[in-house]
Amino acid sequence: MNISLEQAEKAIVAAKAKSIELGVKMNISIVDGGANLVAFARMDGAWLGSLDISLKKAKTARFFDMNTGIIGTLSQPGGSLYNIEHSNGGLITFPGGVPIKNAAGEIIGAIGVSGDSVENDHTVAEAGALAI
Amino acid sequence: MNISLEQAEKAIVAAKAKSIELGVKMNISIVDGGANLVAFARMDGAWLGSLDISLKKAKTARFFDMNTGIIGTLSQPGGSLYNIEHSNGGLITFPGGVPIKNAAGEIIGAIGVSGDSVENDHTVAEAGALAI
Amino acid sequence: MNISLEQAEKAIVAAKAKSIELGVKMNISIVDGGANLVAFARMDGAWLGSLDISLKKAKTARFFDMNTGIIGTLSQPGGSLYNIEHSNGGLITFPGGVPIKNAAGEIIGAIGVSGDSVENDHTVAEAGALAI
Amino acid sequence: MNISLEQAEKAIVAAKAKSIELGVKMNISIVDGGANLVAFARMDGAWLGSLDISLKKAKTARFFDMNTGIIGTLSQPGGSLYNIEHSNGGLITFPGGVPIKNAAGEIIGAIGVSGDSVENDHTVAEAGALAI
Numbered sequence: 361m362n363i364s365l366e367q368a369e370k371a372i373v374a375a376k377a378k379s380i381e382l383g384v385k386m387n388i389s390i391v392d393g394g395a396n397l398v399a400f401a402r403m404d405g406a407w408l409g410s411l412d413i414s415l416k417k418a419k420t421a422r423f424f425d426m427n428t429g430i431i432g433t434l435s436q437p438g439g440s441l442y443n444i445e446h447s448n449g450g451l452i453t454f455p456g457g458v459p460i461k462n463a464a465g466e467i468i469g470a471i472g473v474s475g476d477s478v479e480n481d482h483t484v485a486e487a488g489a490l491a492i
Numbered sequence: 493m494n495i496s497l498e499q500a501e502k503a504i505v506a507a508k509a510k511s512i513e514l515g516v517k518m519n520i521s522i523v524d525g526g527a528n529l530v531a532f533a534r535m536d537g538a539w540l541g542s543l544d545i546s547l548k549k550a551k552t553a554r555f556f557d558m559n560t561g562i563i564g565t566l567s568q569p570g571g572s573l574y575n576i577e578h579s580n581g582g583l584i585t586f587p588g589g590v591p592i593k594n595a596a597g598e599i600i601g602a603i604g605v606s607g608d609s610v611e612n613d614h615t616v617a618e619a620g621a622l623a624i
Numbered sequence: 625m626n627i628s629l630e631q632a633e634k635a636i637v638a639a640k641a642k643s644i645e646l647g648v649k650m651n652i653s654i655v656d657g658g659a660n661l662v663a664f665a666r667m668d669g670a671w672l673g674s675l676d677i678s679l680k681k682a683k684t685a686r687f688f689d690m691n692t693g694i695i696g697t698l699s700q701p702g703g704s705l706y707n708i709e710h711s712n713g714g715l716i717t718f719p720g721g722v723p724i725k726n727a728a729g730e731i732i733g734a735i736g737v738s739g740d741s742v743e744n745d746h747t748v749a750e751a752g753a754l755a756i
Numbered sequence: 757m758n759i760s761l762e763q764a765e766k767a768i769v770a771a772k773a774k775s776i777e778l779g780v781k782m783n784i785s786i787v788d789g790g791a792n793l794v795a796f797a798r799m800d801g802a803w804l805g806s807l808d809i810s811l812k813k814a815k816t817a818r819f820f821d822m823n824t825g826i827i828g829t830l831s832q833p834g835g836s837l838y839n840i841e842h843s844n845g846g847l848i849t850f851p852g853g854v855p856i857k858n859a860a861g862e863i864i865g866a867i868g869v870s871g872d873s874v875e876n877d878h879t880v881a882e883a884g885a886l887a888i
Contacts, residue, residue, distance in 0.1 A: 396540055397543060401500075411528060436701050445710045450710040452711060454707075575849065579805065658804070660807060661798065661807055665765070666761060668760050
């Protein structure tokens, strides 16, 4: 099962709505089950450097089928996954990447959001993921 | 002058409509004046390898402010720009990349389309560019 | 709004003057609003490895519209942006990158300086940014 | 012997003057004897994609101590250096890269120019190289 473009665009609409509600400007990436980009939107005035971060968050969430922030707790100095960020052409392991599931609970892709605090990034990503 | 997300999404809607009309499945990338991604959509079932090609076409069109196919006529063996494709992390110089202009005729970004014949790629890109 | 070459060269002149005053040898990069290089100077005898660092500092400052050192305080082990340096082809998050604003306060580019202590790097970058 | 920043800036001034005389907008890169960037200028409105090309031309000219166009005649299909462009992270082998010599005739660096026809690129590069 793979996310469709229609579903990905629905997630982006929800993420943009949540961003406007929070008064933040986000980069929003949606990847499919193969961790390949399906849809992307950069809101006007959003940080340019968050483009790549939103994509890497989405990929990281799908690479390991978990929220990116969880990986970040394990990749610290002394942690079991120390510096895992060096793999896969660069991971981002702080919050803002969330797997996307279908009604049956199967993972069909992931969303990555970047542009504000990691708390807001995560809140917007979750709003996008829950729209499906 | 830079393309807005609203304009970029309008271009994607038009490009998707033209793709459906032609019965083809496309990857569609929109970049801004700085050649950075603003919006992207991969239609269901579109070639995975065309994802990167659509992005490189959009960047190439903005890098040189002309349709990508024009560069491809100059980069052939014996041509004045032979192997220019090795620059900028990889250019794509066959048709499917088109600059996007505002009402005043200023270039504000570019669209890159990939997923079918280069003729269809170009037709869809032009439909997207003309929507703005 | 984008920095002009004339403005960028003015920033480099000011940065070089400050470097001579401090008795240091610097690499100085100026990028525009799209984070693309506009002007660069490497002072005679400056560290060769600082060439890329000055460019990455300038890009990082524009990517997130803030001084690079601020990001570095957040990207430490345990910090909210831990290992953000893995994004965007490599960030530099210690001091020496500063956004450049026009008279209206709009960000039009950034300067990145590398070649001595991070304190001196930052001092020189600020001298360049304030010249505009 | 290595080009100094003062000499590199003199070459850029001459290259800009020639560009204005020709009515063209150029990206101009100067590298030293180690093929590392010393100075760079992108004229307002110059093609963004020519940034990397000007740098690769300068590096290519110094890598082989000859005008880039000469290499391009040998890198064609069937030629003795076919597809040499794949080396060194990407070469550019059409005209516009020229070695820079000191008064004693020793090569101390190179200039790479990109932004218009390869003939104009070469003319501007030569004007820059002869300024030293």
